[in-house]
Amino acid sequence: MKRVGMLFVAMAATLTIACGGSDDGAPSSPTAPSATPTPSQPAPSPSNGGLTAPNNLRVVSVTGSQVTLAWDSTGAPEYLVLVGTAQSSSNALSTNTTQTTYAWTVSPGSYYARVQSKNGTATSGSSNEVNFTVSQ
Numbered sequence: 001m002k003r004v005g006m007l008f009v010a011m012a013a014t015l016t017i018a019c020g021g022s023d024d025g026a027p028s029s030p031t032a033p034s035a036t037p038t039p040s041q042p043a044p045s046p047s048n049g050g051l052t053a054p055n056n057l058r059v060v061s062v063t064g065s066q067v068t069l070a071w072d073s074t075g076a077p078e079y080l081v082l083v084g085t086a087q088s089s090s091n092a093l094s095t096n097t098t099q100t101t102y103a104w105t106v107s108p109g110s111y112y113a114r115v116q117s118k119n120g121t122a123t124s125g126s127s128n129e130v131n132f133t134v135s136q
Helices: 002-018
Strands: 057-063 066-072 078-084 093-097 101-103 109-118 121-127 129-134
Touching: 057 109, 057 129, 066 109, 066 129, 093 101
Parallel strands: none
Antiparallel strands: 057 066, 066 101, 078 093, 078 109, 109 121, 109 129
């Protein structure tokens, strides 16, 4: 009987250690996942790639059919200029530039413009939207 009891204790101790328990009978606490990324586990990034939207978009000039926009830099490698004939649309112009100003010739009409920061993988939200009218 003594051998059976010792065998049972030895098996219980082996199971406890293999399953992560302690030998004092108290349950072990689970190991929390590491919050620090490792080289094989890159840090998560926001869907916009950490880019911030340009700000202070403004119409610098409307001369004839030539329109010039400018905005404050966010340090992005390029900017997406979006112009439309209705608010939040981009049906008139959608183009990239590396500058914080953009000039182009546009047909007469009323337009809404906004700008987004852009890098190779992501695009930010939009800047403030400005409205301007071109007449000839």
